[in-house]
Amino acid sequence: MSEMDDMDEGSGIIKKFMFLNRKAPHGTVYALEGLEVVLITAAFDQDVSMVFTDDGVYQLIKGVDTKGIEVKDFSKTYRALDGYDIEKLYVDQKSMDARGLTEEDLIVDVTVLSVDEMANLMAEQDVVISF
Amino acid sequence: MPMVEIAGKEVEVDEEGYLVDLSQWNEDIAKYMAVEEKVEMTDGHWEVVNFLREYYAEYQIAPAVRVLTKAIGKKLGPDKGNNKYLYELFPYGPAKQACKIAGLPKPTGCI
Amino acid sequence: MLHIVNKSATDRGSLESCLAMATKGSAVLLIEDAVYAVTKGGAAAAKIQAAAADLKIYALGPDLAARGMSGRVLDGVNVVDYGGFVDLVAEHKSCQSWL
Numbered sequence: 001m002s003e004m005d006d007m008d009e010g011s012g013i014i015k016k017f018m019f020l021n022r023k024a025p026h027g028t029v030y031a032l033e034g035l036e037v038v039l040i041t042a043a044f045d046q047d048v049s050m051v052f053t054d055d056g057v058y059q060l061i062k063g064v065d066t067k068g069i070e071v072k073d074f075s076k077t078y079r080a081l082d083g084y085d086i087e088k089l090y091v092d093q094k095s096m097d098a099r100g101l102t103e104e105d106l107i108v109d110v111t112v113l114s115v116d117e118m119a120n121l122m123a124e125q126d127v128v129i130s131f
Numbered sequence: 132m133p134m135v136e137i138a139g140k141e142v143e144v145d146e147e148g149y150l151v152d153l154s155q156w157n158e159d160i161a162k163y164m165a166v167e168e169k170v171e172m173t174d175g176h177w178e179v180v181n182f183l184r185e186y187y188a189e190y191q192i193a194p195a196v197r198v199l200t201k202a203i204g205k206k207l208g209p210d211k212g213n214n215k216y217l218y219e220l221f222p223y224g225p226a227k228q229a230c231k232i233a234g235l236p237k238p239t240g241c242i
Numbered sequence: 243m244l245h246i247v248n249k250s251a252t253d254r255g256s257l258e259s260c261l262a263m264a265t266k267g268s269a270v271l272l273i274e275d276a277v278y279a280v281t282k283g284g285a286a287a288a289k290i291q292a293a294a295a296d297l298k299i300y301a302l303g304p305d306l307a308a309r310g311m312s313g314r315v316l317d318g319v320n321v322v323d324y325g326g327f328v329d330l331v332a333e334h335k336s337c338q339s340w341l
Contacts, residue, residue: 024250026308027275043195055253058278061310068304068323072191075310080190083198098252100283100314 015126016047021056023131025075026066031059032074034131039077042084049121050081052110053092056131057099060091062107078108092118137163149231153187156234164232168223176220176232178207183233193238196226243268244334248341250275251286256340261293271300271322271330280306281314294318302327 019038023030041048052060059075066073081089089110096102096112103112113121122128132151134141138159143151148167150156161180165172172180182203186194194202196217204212211217217225226238245264251257257272257279264270270293272279279286280301290299303321306312315321322330331337 024253024275024278024309026305027248027250039192039195043197055250055275055278058309063313064308064310065312066308069308071308073308074191076189076191080192080194080198083194083202098285099278100281100287105310 014045014047016049016124017041018049018051018122018125018128020122020128020130021050021052021059022054024055024058026069026071030131031056032072034129035074035077037129037131038081038086039084042086048086049088049090049125050086051090051092051118051121053095053118055095057091057095057101060106060108060110061101062105064107075107081108090118090121135163147237149236150234153234153236156184160234161232164234168221168228168231170221170228170232172232173220175211176229178211179203179217179220179225179229180233182206183229183235187233187235193226193230193235195238196224199226199229244330244337245270246337246339247272247276247279248274248339251279251289252284257286258289260338260340261289261297264293264297266296267298269298269300269330269334271302271327273302273305273327275309277301277305277309277311280316280319281311282316283314287316290316291318300326300330 019034021031021034025031038048038050060078061075064073064075089108090113091110093112093114103110132143132145134143142155142160145151150160162172170176183193186202200212200214200217221228230238245260245268247257247260247270249256253275257276260270278284280290280299281287293299298320299318300320300322301315303323306315306321
């Protein structure tokens with residue numbers, strides 16, 4: 001990845017990027033693809049927020065065992081985000097409640113936001129990318 | 132995908148020579164990949180390769196070089212957690228070359 | 243008849259359509275993202291429990307495990323493995339997949 005690290009010298013403009021995750025893992029490829037895009041974006045030193053809402057909150061569940069369906073357990077990868085300096089992880093309170101989930105069920109530390117707080121966060125972004 | 136014979140065992144590699152099934156990895160494969168990459172393995176090389184395998188087991192990805200450098204600095208000290216040291220060991224890129232030797236996929240976002 | 247649902251009930255309407263059409267005594271097998279419907283505290287839990295009075299509800303174990311949901315399965319839901327999946331298909335005269 002050295003090639004990409006050299007590129008972040010480029011413009012020096014830092015934009016606010018929000019990655020909005022609304023899909024459950026495994027059933028579709030959105031969750032994994034979104035995570036890979038976030039890891040790539042991290043090389044460009046942008047202001048990145050990751051938001052998990054609707055079925056997207058299921059991406060962060062701990063205690064996953066994917067051996068039976070023979071796919072990679074990428075829930076572990078969310079724990080690497082800190083090392084990529086991606087520290088702003090938000091989950092939607094309403095989506096958690098609707099699924100009977102609490103922060104203790106999640107594999108990483110997150111900030112839980114109300115719908116209004118989430119709406120404000122989204123409104124202040126330069127770029128929102130949805131998966 | 133191409134098959135190569137390493138220490139009497141058939142293993143599958145992708146078009147760039149990366150191991151396809153990382154559970155097949157062993158030291159013979161690492162040594163074979165190192166020869167391909169023209170890297171002479173020393174203790175310092177093995178240390179990075181083993182570090183990468185542990186990182187992959189924990190996070191299921193191969194780290195970007197910036198992340199690797201920082202993580203190695205944390206674990207093995209600042210004299211090893213810097214670009215100069217890692218590029219001396221792996222001149223064509225620690226992420227690319229060390230990952231290949233460690234039997235991992237190419238780091239995400241690597242062109 | 244065996245009904246098979248593979249979409250999350252909180253994302254699509256396929257489970258609801260299935261439950262509306264499944265006649266008494268039918269079997270409903272939830273696979274892939276549909277397995278979230280049989281978890282405790284979930285939005286579809288009440289619907290599943292109501293449906294379980296007239297229908298046999300099954301969920302695929304490997305899909306529950308892959309989603310960290312093995313420990314949250316509602317009472318009255320039968321968890322099956324791939325072998326059980328095959329048995330269900332073989333036991334029933336017809337299958338309907340709610341894609």
